[in-house]
Amino acid sequence: MAEYSPVILKGQQTSDDEILAKTPLDEKALGGDSSVIIMELLQRFKVRDVMKRQIICVPRKATLREAQHILKENRISGLPVSENDRLYGIISVNDIINGLDGGWMDEPCEAHMSKNLVVLEAGMPLSFALRYFNNYTYGRFPVLDANRKLVGIISQRDVMRALLYELSVEIRKLERKTRPEAEGGGASETKKNFFRKEWAVVHNDLSRAGHAANSIKSLLRERKIDRSLIRRVAVAAYELEINICIHSHGGVLVLLIDDDAIRITAKDRGPGIADIEWACRDGTSTANDWIRSMGFGAGMGLSNSKRVADTFNIASEVGKYTIVECIFDIPKAAEPPQG
């Protein structure tokens, strides 16, 4: 089993390695048991504890070009091709390079994805994942559950992050044991609540559109956030997601939460809005009959988003991008009730 510790400690110069270098991982800091702790973590943790559950993926009909944009925007190197939790293949940067070279960027992913997939199972111990990363050259593996459903994706980075986090918890425990006076003081800084998540929104994929907004609502519900605030955030997220889907070439929806505010940002790759003032007016729309038959195109989305948000920003350049930001202030819980 000792063969795995070098995997954690070496590797390429990624930013995770830099963090690693700054983390006091030497024998002294860990009370001389570092490898024991790591081994224990590798067994205790399962792939499902570490994998990313929010999977950025594309449907089979998405073009290689769309996949390329999504890869680029999310700075990832592999993109599962999946519908209704079923995994069909993976599009990698290599497939994109071949597409650019061969001139088939407008063909669907299903025609060019790799179908011979190496996958991990959610219930496997983390030590398995490390062995896979060692044995194959892939940077990430899709994770399936017992019913062969796609439930996550795991990269070396995810494993590193989880191990580093757990190690730092262990270290803090040890520090507390050796230096009890170090407790308290200075903790307030690190308590700052910060959360960010991003969803790719594909042009014209109306069957998935709204999915990000639904996830955002579910995520907010898990936190202690006022119900009416959640509803306002969800309305803006949904309107902006649908706008990206039906009016743009595709883009991303980003959720950012900190102690003071919830922020929804919708960014897309054009075509942009020529007259922003007109577009934001109630009832103005360029929607066609198809869009209207799908329940949209009343021309109310942007004004709805503006209405629910505490701060509303929009910027656009024709032919380039549209970016809309809705900020929702989180009321301070500590404030005494009025009257």
Add this chain to the structure above:
Amino acid sequence: MTITDVVKILDGKLIAGDATSPRVVGAVVANDLMSDVLLSDYDDILLLTSLASDQAIRTAHIVGAMGVVIHNAKPLSETMIKVADDLAIPLVSSPLSKYDACVRLHDAFLAEERA
């Protein structure tokens, strides 16, 4: 008026979701334009719509609706039913027109008030 009552009143069928849900109708919103639905401020909405698509369910989830009724017995796709199950939104299919469904729900509300 729970979702089971709605099914009875509208001669409908529960296609997805929990028949035993204790939530009661707070307001009926009959609309096919999703932005209009998102604009409403009511709680515990029963959404009555002819838009038989995933988007009707997703919109209902956003506004915290207690159920969705598709009127005119419009055919429901498999994905729509799956989304309703995933988001735990009771989904009802009714053969009535939007107008008749509204009238029946209205009468049922009046009867409830009198009782």
